[in-house]
Amino acid sequence: QQISTLRDSYFSTATAASSSQRTSLRIPNFIGGKFVDSQSQESIDVINPATQEVVSQVPLTTNEEFKAAVSAAKQAFPSWRNTPVTTRQRIMIKLQELIRRDIDKLALNITTEQGKTLKDAHGDVFRGLEVVEHTCGMATLQMGEYVANVSSGIDTYSIREPLGVCAGICPFNFPAMIPLWMFPVSVTCGNTFVLKPSEKDPGAAMMLAELATEAGLPNGVLNIVHGTYDAVNAICDDEDIKAVSFVGSNTAGMHIYARASAKGKRVQSNMGAKNHAIVMPDANMDATLNALVAAGFGAAGQRCMALSTVVFVGGSKPWEDKLLERAKALKVNAGIEPDADLGPVITKQAKERICRLIESGVQSGARLVADGRSITVPKYENGNFIGPTILSDVAADMECYKEEIFGPVLLCMETDSLDEAIDIINRNKYGNGASIFTSSGAAARKFQTEIEAGQVGINVPIPVPLPFFSFTGSKASFAGDLNFYGKAGVQFYTQIKTVTQQWKDLPSGSGVSLAMPTSQ
């Protein structure tokens, strides 16, 4: 009853088309299957980045409330782990259906809180939905191994078992996709979960919790707490949490990796990026330039797989002018407007930081061929907008190159050879993704072999793998052993038990041997 009341109020409030229809909403925690108002006196405003309107308020969850969430997850675990995997899968089959039903509402909430265009927000939900679809085959995904007769009358087999309570800490840039990278895989493996969404845009995660409940996920299997550093540290320190999934910046990710690992937890930490594209002169020019513009400026550059640096090789250098034309043709507007190609960046502080990095590039000798810093967008004069910006003649020692900018800023570099271009990328500390555009199989194969990045695109600008593979960032873009989703995701959320069984008629009087048993 309580859930349906809140569901109505949450969905209608969070997705109201205009602020006049919307009453200010303090986001509840979600504990033991109930939406519970936090008793905390402190909260953070969730702000629409296109308008600066306060959409809702996120409480800084108290320690008691956090403990209650972990306790609910711990209590739910014994019966959930013993629930047949086929039943768990069926809940995911229902969940994917409900996400499809409500995809427009989810997308609208994402656009309101995060700023990206509605079409892009649909993509955000859809890429998460694909992970839910993948978990519908969990029985097959967690099959163990069996070897009969490893010794006379003895068989050995392995089984994958859930870990217990797991936790997830999310960034702002994909408010639906990243929670969906985490809890569906974890709970379908038989774990229970405590999720902390980004304090900047928690709405989509709340809607997903409502949908998971409607799909039949039992109380306590998924819990949501809000907050920032204290909630994160509480997750890292809690003895009952066995594994932590993190996606976000390097500062937070390395802190969480160190602190949670020190408490004996498994951690998978996906972090920052500086993704490069190499453009060879034999590439298809139009297709390449379109791909560069889409992957550089889509989502206002706030994707961890955004292509933020282009390395033009040899005869492709003059294409830079055409890149500029395409960038200038993009329409900057609030994400809710149908003609918007890119929306605002997430906060005023993010805008200031991006503008500072652009300026540092100029000061250190880069050429500012497109400057989006002083753009104003009619009707949305208060929005955190930055237009497509291109810095040319960028060198590897510039701050704008070394730092992840995370905004609509494309850096251009030039080299004479593919070897030099690969060398630039390999010397960069990040290793999330890298792409090459070429019509030469030999160049593509050399790139694939020599490049030090976890996700490689060949004529593909944003090579984010579908969920039957894993998201495989490397170098400073990832800490841990087992990546998100795919086979590795299932391995992350399960531990292996290896059973050795003996069923044979033992001859009487065979005596006792204290020697180390060996295969007979």
Ligand code: NAD
């Ligand atoms: P962020 O690190 O600021 O925040 C992520 C989460 O960590 C939030 O829930 C936040 O509350 C918490 N947090 C922030 N600072 C913290 C600290 N010092 N100690 C403890 N907790 C802290 O990241 P963001 O700005 O929300 O997201 C953008 C970053 O995420 C970019 O660096 C981007 O590349 C990265 N990202 C990476 C991937 C990937 O898969 N590699 C995907 C998406 C985003």
